[in-house]
Amino acid sequence: MTGSKSLARFRDLLQKRLGWTFADNDLTQTATVLTTRAKAHGLSERDYLDRLDGRRWTAEIAELAQALSITETYFFRHEEQFRVLQERVLPDLIESRAGQRVLRIFSVGCSSGEEAYSLAIAAATAKPADDWIVTVVGVDANRQVLAKARSASYSPWSLRDTPEDVRTRWFRRTSDGYRVDERVAATVRFAEHNVAGEDPQLWRTAGYDLIFCRNLLMYLTDDVRANLYRKMTRALADGGYLFLGHTDSMGPRPDGMVVCHVGGTVYYQRQVTPAAPEPAPAPASPPAVRVARPPMAGPDLGADAYRRALGLLRDDRFAEALDALGDREVLLRGVLLAQLGRVDEARATAHRLIDVGGPQPDAHHLLGICHELDCADQATGQYKLAAYLDSQFAMPRLRMGLLARRRGDDTGAADHLEAALRLLAAESEERIMLFGGGFGRLALTTLCRTELDACGVRR
Template identity: 75%
Template sequence: MIGAASLTRFRELLQRRLGWTFADHDLGQTAEVLTARARAHGLNEREYLDRLAGRRWTTETAELAQALSITETYFFRHSEQFRVLNERALPELLEARAGQRVLRLLSVGCSSGEEAYSLAIAAVRARPGPDWIVTVTGVDANREMLRRARTAAYSPWSLRDTPEDVRRRWFRRTADGFRVADEIVSAVRFVEHNVATDDPQLWHPAGYDVIFCRNLLMYLTEEVRADLIRRMTRALADGGFLFLGHTDSLGSRPEGLELCHSDGTVYYRRQAPARTPEPSPAPRLTVAAPAAAPRRPAGADPLQRALALMREDRFADALDAIGTRDVLPRGVLLAQVGRIDEARDTAHRLLHTGGPQADAHHLLGVCHELDCAEKAVGQYRLAAYLDPRFAMPRLRMGLLARRRGDDRGAAEHLEAATELLTTEDEDRIVLFGGGFGRLALTMLCRTELDSCGVRR
């Protein structure tokens, strides 16, 4: 049985060597890896940890990356991001790079190579002619996954989301699956790289037109995550595009990048130094209530008067009291009293005038719950992406997952909502809580979690 002190030390060393962070529910797997790796070297846990801590042990670091990384992937995963790549990013880049006729793409955390080859296929299909050069670099710390990637051989399951015409043109049948066409293989190279370390050659300034780094940031420590974001931003050419996973967010105003959204997905674009002056801040959508906000409507300004009425579940009266300048609260109240079309129009108006805004996307999600749960989830996902501290979209996604019978997905969202509710802005709870306060919403999350039966 591994002691708590040894396990804590192992996790600290993993953070130092790989830059990874681990949740408490990962303890079982982490302990198994520690035992297995110590045994592989004929050492006990203490001796193994002393050796791992004492000096650079490159081969062992690669083995740990292989043992601990999540490697499941497939071609053209998250089709909405590839749709944006094909319909928006690549056409703009092809026009901008017409002089050089070169496209450079990077897949960070490429695993067994499906993403890197998918990028190459997309770029080769889009290029105006064969005289264009397409290069794709795939990087990963997992040596075994890179070995598989270089074979370019895949099972039919890896192509489960690949359009039939793409499969026929860019893959060759083999005895037990498919192999990527030589034209695509020749455009891709794979590099072993630990994102916790720097590599000036790999992260050359303005070296890439497109970077995909999906579902990796969430596993990194805060320091390594910040360093990787800076490297990727610097490595993007002016006007280049960065795509992250749905669980990763840089917030609404990342330094050096412009946040964009299209077709239900969020992505980022590298800002050129000579671009227009810094854009005006988007209109603030929530107004923090003073510490001693009045509980009664008398004598308050229109927004505070409306908030006080909402605390008393008097939504129709609050709608009458709200000022015309308080656009978001008015939209929320329109939804509360059943005027859904007007609420939806209000949310769209906010997005058209101010760009991606978490609160407006959440309001759209509320509106869509009545006609299309799938669209509602998409809007809630965008809201949570734009503001990772926003509890309410995670709560709503959890409840919708429960309705679908997806208890595991529901538990993930509800656990996050429970934690976020402890620090959620009070006015946001009043606006989006549907008449429930912080305590009642927290109890709702816990009750639903108990019903899921899959709490981690």
């Protein structure tokens, strides 16, 4: 039988490791979990607590999160919040993000994924054109529910509040329930994360346009809750929105946020930071918009090994080049996977690079290459974003020109091909090697000119 001192110490350690707080009516469950986990490791409760207190024990923390968390949820839970999202928030974000045509969404405490997929469906329904890019990240500390989320398969009970038209459009019937349509599932990624810990890349400044964090804050200690508020506020882009659970509140005057009310629904908007006065424009043309490119060689991959892998790529020895890279997450790995026809793995590599480093032109170009095999509209959207992020990047312009030619849009094709022809002269050798499909600068330039002639559009 668990003693009061062991139980008190266990609760203190749970607050320390998970940031969770517990009410007195949780004592029975908490005591049962302590006894069960200690026995699972063949330890006395005291030895188990000493080990839990002594060093990082990541696998056990995940087991505790699984044993102690409440995971019941369903699609479009709290329908009134989703109504505000669809009628007010998403139209505003679409208007303000029209230049970049990207919506970045974060589901904090996503449980088994219903909320994250609901957000993806709402955004997919609201976006005005197929070339808009929607990305949703869902995080939870419970490893078991994340496995269910990644499966994207649910019982009819999980869809009990889902409108019939939404069910028909965005779900596919299975033998025992429903599966989220691949168009939605492909935009959602899940990660194991303990909100009491730190992850600078996950919580990068201005990384998201919309954050949902519902029915989690009430379980956190005051310090962890306050820190999470700060992280969410900082992670929202200017004009971005935050939705909390009905029992949660940031107070009447949250720092950096505006409180919004629609009927009985309260939510928050990140204040827009005033722009600094701009200096008088220089006579030269404006600089290109640039975002950091994804790691090429990376800190764990020596320059010699990377050059060897590039050489193997140049010789079309893709499998050998992939072996040389091993499991390291670098752009070259994604390119090689695509060349070998392992498109899903290539797409996943690009997504992980974006998750770690934010929007990056080379990673989005790789996504475009992957999508050309199954959805030309999504491919064009990825190429547009790559060109937007780096206006000197020739390769996405070339690909958009070729896709436009395929559609019979000779005028649009000519615009892109002329831009590609102009930019190819300064394109880096590495990008040509990665994305040129085995063609060099001269061959790509010739291809541009040939396709331009075929367009028959006079300038």
